[in-house]
Amino acid sequence: MLQKLSQIFFNIQFLSLISGIIITMSLVTFSLNDSIDSAKQNFIENTHRIHDSILQRINASDEIINSLSALFNTITYVDADQFRLFAEDSLSRHPYVQSVAYMPLISANYRKEFEEEMHENGYVTFSIKEQVNNRYTVAENRSIYFPSLFLEPLNATTARQLGFDVLSDSQFEDAILYAIDSADAVASIANLAENRDGNYIIFKALYTGKAIPNKIIERRQMVNGLISIHMDMNSIVNELDNPGKLDIAVELIPGTISNNSSMYRLVNQRASEQSNTSSYINETFNKTLEIHLKGYDLTLKTNKTFNWQDMNHSSIASSFIIGITLTLLLMLIARRTQGAATEKLLRYSELRLRKWNSAITKLAKSKLLSNENLLPSIQEILKTAADNMNVSRTSVWLYSDDKSSMQCIDLYEAALDQHSEGLILNATDYPTYFTALEEGRVINAADAFMHPEINDIKNNYLIPNDIKSLLNSPIRIEGEMVGILCFENTKIMRNWAPDEQNFSASMADMVAMAIQVSKRKKIEHELREAHDKALVAEQTMSNFLANMSHEIRTPLTAIIGFSESLLDRKITKSDRLDATNTIIRSGKHLLRIINDILDISKIEANKLSIENLQVSPFELLSDVEALARLQAESKGIAFELQFEYPLPSQIITDPVRLKQILINLCNNSIKFTDNGKVIVHTSCDSELQQMKFEVIDSGIGLTLEQKGKLFQPFSQADNSTTRKYGGTGLGLYLTKQLSEMLGGTITVESEYGKGSNFTTTISTGVLAADNFVNEKPKPVSLENLPAPPEISVSGHILLAEDNIDNQKLVSIYLKKMGATVTIAENGQQAMDLALSKHYDLVLMDMQMPVLDGLKATEILCKKGYTTPIIALTANTQKEDKDKCYKAGCSDFLNKPIIQKQFNSIIQKYLKPGEELATSLEPIKSTLLNQQPDLEELVARFTCELPNSLSNLRQAYDEKDWESLNAQVHSLKGTGGNFGYPEITELTNKIESEAALHNSIEIEKLLDELDIVAERMAMSFSKKTA
Amino acid sequence: MSRLISLAPFSYRQKFAAGLQAALILIALLYGISFSNLAVAAKCLYVSSYHSGYEWNDGIEKGIDKGLDNQCTIDKFYMDTKRNPDVEFAKKMALAAKKHIEETKPDVVIACDDNASRYLVMPYFKDADLPIVFCGLNWTVSEYKYPYTNTTGMVEVVPIRPLLDVVKNVVKSIKNGVYLSPDVHTEHKDFLRYKKIYAEHNISLEGVFVSKLADWKKAYLDAQKSDLIVLGNNAGINDWNIEEVTRYAEQHATTFSVTNYDWMMPYTMFAMTKIPEEQGEWAAEIAISILNGQRPADIPIVVNRKWNIFANPNLLKSANIKLSPHLLQNATKVGN
Secondary structure (H helix, E strand, C coil), rough: HHHHHHHHHHHHHHHHHHHHHHHHHHHHHHHHHHHHHHHHHHHHHHHHHHHHHHHHHHHHHHHHHHHHHHHHHHHCCCHHHHHHHHHHHHHHHHCCCCEEEEEEEEEEEHHHHHHHHHHCCCCCCCCEEEECCCCEEEECCCCCCCCCCCCCCCCHHHHHCCCCHHHHHHHHHHHHHHHHCCCCCCHHHHHHHCCCCCCEEEEEEECCCCCCCCHHHHHHHHHHEEEEEEHHHHHHHHHCHHHHCCCCCCEEEEECCCCCCCCCEEHHHHHHHHHCCCCCCEEEEEEEEEEEECEEEEEEEEEEEEEEHHHHHHHHHHHHHHHHHHHHHHHHHHHHHHHHHHHHHHHHHHHHHHHHHHHHHHHCCCCHHHCCCHHHHHHHHHHHHHHCCCCCEEEEEECCCCCEEEEEEEEEEEECCCEECCCCEECCCCHHHHHHEEEEEEEEEECCCCCCHHHHHHHHHHCCCEEEEEEEEEEEEEEEEEEEEEEEEECCCCCCCCHHHHHHHHHHHHHCCCCCCCCHHHHHHHHHHHHHHHHHHHHHHHHHHHHHHHHHHHHHHHHHHHHHHHCCCCCCCCHHHHHHHHHHHHHHHHHHHHHHHHHHHHHCCCCCCCCCCCCHHHHHHHHHHHHHHHHHHHHHCCEEEEECCCCCCCEEEHHHHHHHHHHHHHHHHHHCCCEEEEEEEEEEECCCCEEEEEEEECCCCCCCCHEEEEEEEECCHHHHHHHHHCCCCCCCHHHHHHHHHHHEEEEEEECCEEEEEEEEEECCCCCHHHHCCCCCCCCCCHHHCCCCCCEEECEEEEEEECCCHHHHHHHHHHHCCCCCEEECCCCCHHHHHHHCCCCCCCEEECCCCCCCHHHHHHHHCCCCCCCCCCEECCCHHHHHHHHHHCCCCCCCEEEECCCCCCHHHHHHHHHHHCHHHHHCCCCHHHHHHCHHHHHHHHHHHHHHHHHHHHHHHHHHHHHHHHHHHHHHHHHHHHHHHHHCCHHHHHHHHHHHHHHHHCHHHHHHHHHHHHHHHHHHHHHHHHHHH | CHHHHHHHHHHHHHHHHHHHHHHHHHHHHHHHHHHHHHHHHHHEEEEEECCCCCCHHHHHHHHHHHHHHHCCCEEEEECCCCCCCCHHHHHHHHHHHHHHHHHHHHCCEEEECCHHHHHHHHHHHCCCCCEEEEEEEEEECCHHHCCCCCCEEECCCHHHHHHHHHHHHHCCCEEEEEEEECCCCCHHHHHHHHHHHHHHHCCEEEEECCCCHHHHHHHHHCCCCEEEEEEECCCCCCCCHHHHHHHHHHHCCEEEEEEEEEHHHHHCEEEECHHHHHHHHHHHHHHHHHHHHHHHHCCEECCCCEEEEEEEEEHHHHHHHCCHHHHHHHEECCCC
């Protein structure tokens, strides 16, 4: 109703506007016509002015020609200078006169004399000429000539006309003859027409005597010359524009109006412009007048295209302003009438808008909307929307992720004040409706049954729910449509006003906001949880680092401390042995920790590879037992292996990793068991093809909480456990990872205070029936073999190793075996030495500066080097070994070096040598044989010798040859004095080699000196013992 | 332009036409610029028979500068044959001028006065490719066998006939006259021209040729008995004394005397003389026409036709002779 009212009033205003425009246009049109009439009148007047002006200019030629005629009549002899002065004056006053000329009549018999006279007067090239094809040539013989004698202005162009006989030109002939006969000025219009240069020439005859003869015959007899003036018609016509700014196109056409020639038209510039001009005011005026020109007729045509610039602007502007004022007045009246009704309409609209705004504000402030749970928010919005819009039903529908369906999240029915949910509409069932929704527009269906876009929900949705009108507003989040807010009116139809549609859109935005808030709250919740977990992880890592620090420092402290104590010569042999054992134990412990860390790193980097080899589980368990039993017994607890037969004699697995798992589990159980025993129970599930190892202890057990933390990296049961039992917390985590890599798993059962049962399973590979045994085969293990006797080899070994400590260690091992050692500090040096000298064996570290061992080996082999090369590396992975073999290594030694393994491999490649026992015999001072009372003195020398040798080695290390020489020299003398010729011999050699800076030999000799010093000390220690 | 702006919004065709117009204007401008550059780039050489500072030469130069109007760069070469009348010197200078031409390669040469034509143009540039415009040649060019295919110019004539018109106006019943001049070849030639023209008007002209001032004074005094005295040049009378002759003329002049030399005005009542600027201006205009494409052979040789007129009011007054007011008004007055 209100809308219709508004429409009517709008129409009244519109009609007022249209009426005003019509009035304005009428007024302006009237002014325009008036302007055009006025301009036409002006045009006609101006055309007459142009006509008069042209006539006046043409007639001005009379003045010039009459004056010239008078000049020649009064002065007997007019010379060139007089003519020039006269002409210059005329030309300056009449710019449209191009030139003036004088042509005397020369008869045929006087021609020659005339020409000669001209030559004599300086015109040496002068002759009477005629024009042929636009070039001047000597005139043919004729009875009379009118050669141009005086020409003004004289210039390079006009000078060419000197001597030109104007009578010889047919276009002038008629005019000249008529001029002679008429004694009047005659225009040669032929020039105008044919030459088309816009010029014409006026001729006037000069006669002998003062008076003009009366009769034509007399005139023909008495004519003695011509004068001519050259008129520039173009400038006559064009200069008309300037004085009056008439803006009129002028055409001058030879002939009369009824018979004008179309050969030539003289037009002014405006005419040519107008011919190219089109105007939106197409009013053109034309006028034609005749001009009589010295015996010829010309037609003057003028025309003017009337355009905007020619109009009376002020009159038009006034009409326009009056029209606009009237229009505004009409509109004002219409507006006033409309005012009261509109005000009522506005008030109603305003009240409704206020109510809605208030509802929206209330919703925005509602705590429900900041809830993580979406449904209460939606319900609140739907209820508010229904109440404010006064509709029967409101509902929110959200799309599925692929937009193939839409589910009703909540439906509010106002009459029942009830919420329901769950209805799903599938796109395949209602394609038209879904297509309409996808376009993202508001669906405004006052008559729901008739609306084409919702036609396909009519039968299944609209009719059953008695929905008459429907309004759908899209719900958008970040521009993407996620669902719709639906307003439905049952029983009666209703129109949805624009402001109602706006309110609906606002409500849809509120729904979008509620969804976003809900999502955000959920994310916040998840973030909080993640944050808490991160904090725990951080704490765990912190504890782990503290443990690691402790675990690594503890063995290091022992290694460093006991190593230093070994330097003290005063400690007893048993203390020395203890210290050495402690160092070895601590070193091994440290190695285990490092191995664990490296293994975990490899697992996490997905770099740990698993070998599948045939393994005897019994032998493997024997190896584990050998280690674990010692450890258990040292704690006073029992260790037992139990086998549940039948068991396979061979399985396919990675023996190294399986052993690692079992040792870890055993160590773990032994560590946490103070009384009782640790049992390893082994069984096999042939169907599942799995071996099962249970490590059962009677230890401290685990609480439930502690159980939960097991197998996590960097964690032990708790910090108190760590403090009491030590450990990195990596073992069980690593064990679990390895178990899984071997195709099994690990579990724990435990009772706090009573003990734990760790069970690990591994895949066995395919198990043949005949593979099973019912008793334990006899164990065979390398490490269980009795310690080999001291071995002796002979040969020269090249040791390529960059680490000085390792150089020393390996050198000691090798020298102990009787081999000679040459050290290379990098791959390049090793390669150079190997190719320059014979060696029996090469020990090649794989990681070295300059050139690594792998590359050096590869190059040597390529060069046909046949001496066996043994790789020495801490990289113990299978692929590392493969690389070494591929490069050409004959064998492989792990770092850290296990001496048994080392000895066995060296022995494999070198010839057996003499027994070493003799070389390690004590050396006794020869001096004491003669003077036994000096023993204390000799003992002190022997005691201080290691220090001296240490200084010597420092000087060598620093390549301080001078200091080395001095010390060697001193030692040579002292050694000899105290009865040690071995010292004298070796120092002598060192002195010689030092002169040559032969480091390799010096190194070797210093090593020998160390051994000699050791043997010297042995003689005293034996004595002490 | 305003028309273009006002109509442009209504028609694309007009826009196009306007654009075309602008383009044509631009092309015309560019053409104009390039053309003017071409003209500026052209080189003209002025070869003077005389020297800078010589009044006649300077007048010609003034005319040339005016006529060229900066359309051509002008280079100048002076043969200096007025101060060095020796023939060998003239030939030497002509050779130097020739060398200069060959080195500088001018587009057109303006050769002024007879010696330039005699010693330079005729021997070295007759019918050559180089266009030459001469000026200041006395009376006839037959001596140099002009015209050549590469020459044109202006001949310098003495205004005998215009002067005769004045004479006839002043001395109404003139029957005879005396032509008084130094006894030199040129003057004899000039006298014959005078004599012939005056004879056409039934005036008998007697020639008196002297070599000394005393003889000149005597002849001048004798000539007072005739109807007219025509005074030739004074070059050739070595003991000429300006003051003495001036005083003498003032004391004895009773007969109407005329001359064609302005420097003779202290002793003459009326003179009609050639204008050097006219020669220079014409030569320059022709040179530009040639540079613009005209062939020298197509441009006729013309003669000078502008004169300066001088009057000596003192002498006229003492002789009680009256010139027409128009003539007197236009004449340059000489004397006190």
